[in-house]
Amino acid sequence: MALVIVGILGACSAESPKGILESGPRVPDEQGVVADVSVGRLQFQGGKAYAISDRIESFTTRTHEVKALALWKGKYVHAGIENKEVVWVAGIGVVPKDPPRHVTYTGVFRNLDSRGRAVFEDGTVLALAAGVKPPRKGETVVTIDPLKKAVVSLTPQ
DSSP, rough: HHHHHHHHTSSSSSSSTGGGSSSSOOOOOOEEEEEEEEEEEETTTOEEEEEEEEEEEEEEEOOOOOOOOGBTTTTTEEEETTTTEEEEEEEEEEEEESSSEEEEEEEOOOEEOTOOOOTTTTEEEEEETTTTOOOOOOOEEEETTTTTTTTEEEEOO
């Protein structure tokens, strides 16, 4: 039983994830702050919960480093959902305990997609809040409002 728990909560392997990271920009099916992670379930704040796929890929969005699912509790993530199961989780950033509870992410801005979302070189795709203008291409500090699930500011570096 202990080996099964370590396998699920510890990610699938020590090797770099392949599938989702090789497919280009990652548009999340779900995003938000992880409220809880258990052996077979990932729950977001607000109550949405999903089963965890046997093929789960769990990694940091910027470096693509494999991370244990349990490490995402209390953090802002993007998730891919297939057949009501989480198949990938990309950690975006830490949610501060004190207001404003905005998440900071740093990435290399590439372009806007056809729906006006910001696409970054590491594959991260973020929705922009109303009135937020995209920066020029390059290293950008992004501020995300986890309640709106949208970017509230983009600052070129």
